[in-house]
């Protein structure tokens with residue numbers, strides 16, 4: 001099994017290189033569009049057939065190097081295999097690279113890349129994270145990308161082989177919510193307050209810009225959008241890293257809600273609905289899944305129906321159990337605890353049903369005991 005990661009590396013090209021990078025992207029897009037025309041004409045998305053039909057032409061017309069031409073053909077054939085992309089037009093925003101036309105030089109952190117007219121050494125602006133990830137690696141594929149704001153990036157693809165997930169010795173249940181973005185079954189939570197404050201501020205700025213409707217307002221709007229999405233990704237990375245570290249320390253699996261179709265299923269007031277959609281739960285889950293895979297941690301998506309209405313201890317399920325958004329009081333036995341904590345416990349229990357957790361109690365005799373029915377703790381008092 002293996003995982004594929006993309007490391008986005010910002011380039012710091014000279015003015016001359018910038019022109020050359022632009023020319024390369026234009027030539028690559030031209031080659032893609034020519035190839036697509038040929039592929040559609042011969043009704044084939046077979047790389048060998050398409051290459052045979054158009055390789056010479058696109059090299060002469062677009063002036064691309066042999067390997068870039070091959071990459072363009074490969075991209076088109078892959079894209080046209082998807083029915084929805086059958087008639088797509090390729091824009092000069094990215095180009096694909098393989099090991100023969102791209103390499104990383106670690107001692108000065110530069111990329112050597114074949115451009116339209118020559119091979120160039122491109123300086124980069126890398127952060128510590130990127131350097132740590134790329135250290136000692138020989139990446140074999142990458143994509144040159146021009147962002148909307150005109151900056152150039154190289155998205156380096158790193159392939160890691162990972163072992164099969166380890167047999168878990170515990171189960172962490174995680175609930176995604178509004179007040180707390182994420183809560184685990186032991187009561188740890190990630191507050192959404194700071195994020196919410198920023199989101200509101202950006203929302204106000206966005207409305208002002210949309211009303212103005214001028215060109216500079218649109219630019220500003222784009223900037224706000226980018227900043228908001230960066231912040232969101234940062235928070236999601238922070239939460240997922242914390243959760244993965246916890247799972248690794250306790251050798252636990254992670255149970256989380258099955259989020260497919262979260263947008264239409266969640267019942268919330270209008271104001272909260274925009275919060276839920278605005279907050280990228282899907283991104284958080286994606287982060288958790290790929291990071292878990294890398295560390296050999298099992299992730300179990302569980303059915304979240306009634307997890308917010310059922311008391312995690314006595315199992316009594318009633319809508320009125322949940323007194324308010326944040327408060328849970330069992331109508332049957334009167335215990336009270338925070339609603340999201342209760343939900344996280346339910347999710348944990350469902351995860352344990354899906355994948356019974358075994359624990360080694362005596363390593364010498366390898367005596368295995370199930371820990372599915374361990375006692376749970378509450379806060380608050382009963383009546």
Ligand SMILES: [Zn+2]
Pocket residue numbers: 311313314315316330331332333334335
């Ligand atoms: Zn009860």
